[in-house]
Amino acid sequence: MDFLFKDYSFQFEALRAVGFAVDGGADINEVILTAAAIPEGDEEAWMREWEAVANRVNQWGDESLESGDKVSAREAFLRASAYYRSAEFYRRKDPKNDPNVLRLFGRSREAHIKAGKLLEGPFEEISIPYGEHKLPGYLFLVDDSGKPRPTIIYTNGFDSTTEEAYFVIAAAALRRGYNVIAYDGPGTGLMIREKNVPFRPDWEAVLGAVMDFAHSRREVDSSKIVLFGYSMGGYLVARTAVSDHRAAALVLNDGVTSFFATYPPLPAFLVDWIKAGRDEEAIPVLEWIKQHDTYARWALQNGVWVYGVSSEPEYIRKSADFSLTVEQMRKIKTPALILEGEDDAVFKGQAGKLAAELKGPHKHVLMRSKDGGGAHCHMGAMRLLHQTIFDWLKNTLALKP
Numbered sequence: 001m002d003f004l005f006k007d008y009s010f011q012f013e014a015l016r017a018v019g020f021a022v023d024g025g026a027d028i029n030e031v032i033l034t035a036a037a038i039p040e041g042d043e044e045a046w047m048r049e050w051e052a053v054a055n056r057v058n059q060w061g062d063e064s065l066e067s068g069d070k071v072s073a074r075e076a077f078l079r080a081s082a083y084y085r086s087a088e089f090y091r092r093k094d095p096k097n098d099p100n101v102l103r104l105f106g107r108s109r110e111a112h113i114k115a116g117k118l119l120e121g122p123f124e125e126i127s128i129p130y131g132e133h134k135l136p137g138y139l140f141l142v143d144d145s146g147k148p149r150p151t152i153i154y155t156n157g158f159d160s161t162t163e164e165a166y167f168v169i170a171a172a173a174l175r176r177g178y179n180v181i182a183y184d185g186p187g188t189g190l191m192i193r194e195k196n197v198p199f200r201p202d203w204e205a206v207l208g209a210v211m212d213f214a215h216s217r218r219e220v221d222s223s224k225i226v227l228f229g230y231s232m233g234g235y236l237v238a239r240t241a242v243s244d245h246r247a248a249a250l251v252l253n254d255g256v257t258s259f260f261a262t263y264p265p266l267p268a269f270l271v272d273w274i275k276a277g278r279d280e281e282a283i284p285v286l287e288w289i290k291q292h293d294t295y296a297r298w299a300l301q302n303g304v305w306v307y308g309v310s311s312e313p314e315y316i317r318k319s320a321d322f323s324l325t326v327e328q329m330r331k332i333k334t335p336a337l338i339l340e341g342e343d344d345a346v347f348k349g350q351a352g353k354l355a356a357e358l359k360g361p362h363k364h365v366l367m368r369s370k371d372g373g374g375a376h377c378h379m380g381a382m383r384l385l386h387q388t389i390f391d392w393l394k395n396t397l398a399l400k401p
Contacts, residue, residue, distance in 0.1 A: 004035040004036075005035065007040050010035075010041065012376070013089060014035050015379045015380045016379045017031050017086050018032075019380040019381070020164075020168075022382045022383055023166065023167045024075055024167070025078060025166070025167035033053075034049045034050060034052075034053045037049045046086075046090055047088070047104070050086040050087035051084065051104065054083035054087060054107065054111075057079045057080040057083060058077065058080035058084075058111055060076045061074075061076030061077040061114065070118050073114075078115045078166070080108075080111040081112040081163050082164070082167060084104050085108045085161055088105050088108065090298055091104070092305065095193075095301075096196070096305070102194070105193050108161065108163050109163060109190075112138075112163040112166070116140075116166075119140070121143055121144075122141040122143070122144050124139040125137075126138060126183075126213070129209060129212075133191070133195060135183045135184060135209065135210065136162070136183070136184050136189065137181060137182050137183030138180075138183075139217070140166075140173075140179060141179050141219055142177055142179055146218055148221040148222075149179050149219060149221055150179070150221055150224035150226065150248075151219075151220045151224065151225055152169060152170075152178050152179070152180045152251075153180075153181045153183075153211065153214060153247075154169055154180060154183075155203075155207060155227065155228065155229045155233035155237055156230060157230045157232040157233045157377075158231055158232040158263055158302065159231075159302055159306075160188065160230055160231065160233075161184075162182045162183060162189050164230075165180070165182035166182075168230055169386075170182065172389075178226075179219055179220060181210065185207070186200050187306040187307070188306070192305065197308075198306055199307055199308070199322075201239065201321040202239070203240050204242070204244050207244070208240065211225065223248060224397050225246065225247045226251060226397075227249070227250050227334075229251070229252050229253060230253055230377065231376070231377050232263075232322070233253075234253060234254050235259055235322055235323075237250055237251075238252060238255075238332060241332045241333075241336075242328045245334060249334060249336070249393060250334050250335070251336075251337045251392075251393070252351070252354075253339045253378070253385070254338070254339045254347055255338035255340055255347065256347050256351075257323065257324050257353050259320075259323065260316075260323055262319070263299040263302075263319070264289075264296040265346070270286070274316045277313075279311065282313050283311075283312070286312050286313070300315065303315035303319065324354070329357035330357055330358070332359075335360060335362065335396050336358060336362040336363075337365065337389065337396075338351045338363065338364045339351065339367060339385075339388070340364065340365065340366050341375050341377070342367060342368050343375060344374070345376075346376050352364060361396075365388055367384070
């Protein structure tokens with residue numbers, strides 16, 4: 001059904017924004033009023049209006065903090081961080097040179113850190129050794145007791161940011177006694193925006209370093225580490241689990257076997273042209289698609305940027321590297337929860353394909369549209385998503401009540 005917009009991409013991003021209200025990432029009327037001021041498909045207005053509401057809410061947070069009301073300040077900063085992320089979302093025409101990208105991302109990060117410092121439990125900015133770089137991230141702890149606890153490691157997707165992790169899984173995890181580690185890997189967050197480090201398919205090199213960090217922290221129960229993959233993160237986590245068996249459980253939100261030609265889905269003839277290197281024929285068709293489809297335009301432009309390539313056909317070809325072979329799938333031993341949205345056209349059928357090949361313990365859950373959970377990553381159904389995840393984790397990790 002239409003939600004605030006007729007444009008599919010705007011619909012989904014508005015649903016994404018309002019869905020985070022359950023953990024403080026939005027106030028419903030703020031989303032409705034912001035959306036009402038944005039004409040269909042107008043990306044400039046999208047940035048302008050989301051930034052405007054973010055600025056107002058961020059100022060309210062500053063005012064509450066000055067008056068000594070830390071709870072209201074925290075709530076405002078959380079919403080502001082989420083709104084700044086939304087404002088930056090469509091800045092993909094020339095992200096390396098668009099000053100709005102770093103500016104809005106920086107405001108989102110700044111507001112998130114201000115909110116984090118006001119959380120009831122400990123919050124740390126972290127820096128994880130990774131080759132010649134450091135992976136920036138956050139550590140959310142249930143309390144300051146130092147007691148080792150089950151810990152979720154959150155991995156971003158194709159366009160998500162580490163600041164988004166709080167609304168996707170961290171707040172829900174903290175309520176249930178889990179610590180959370182969230183990090184920017186290559187292709188995401190600061191790693192792509194400030195360091196220009198693109199995605200890599202062999203994610204075990206990245207997430208392995210994050211697990212090394214987790215094992216170094218006394219607050220982490222190393223026997224109960226859960227790897228959570230968000231959207232494309234479902235591939236990245238599964239790829240890691242092919243060869244690294246240290247985690248106690250995987251949560252794939254959602255199950256992915258291949259990223260090839262999924263963002264955006266393209267006509268078969270066009271994919272064939274691109275595979276064959278017929279770029280001169282393919283590029284005019286891609287340009288036509290971009291002119292008529294907000295989602296396709298955004299996905300193609302984002303892909304060129306985060307994959308570190310120079311053209312859209314090259315991005316499509318490179319996306320084939322982000323695929324699991326049947327042999328790899330069968331090497332995954334870690335218990336896995338494989339989620340799928342009934343109406344998710346992005347990874348349609350891939351969760352079932354993965355589940356059919358896994359030899360280790362696993363559960364494939366198709367979340368239904370009639371229950372509100374049928375969208376990509378189950379946007380707008382966060383309570384149902386969290387219930388599904390944590391009920392399974394409780395049994396899988398054999399946690400005591």
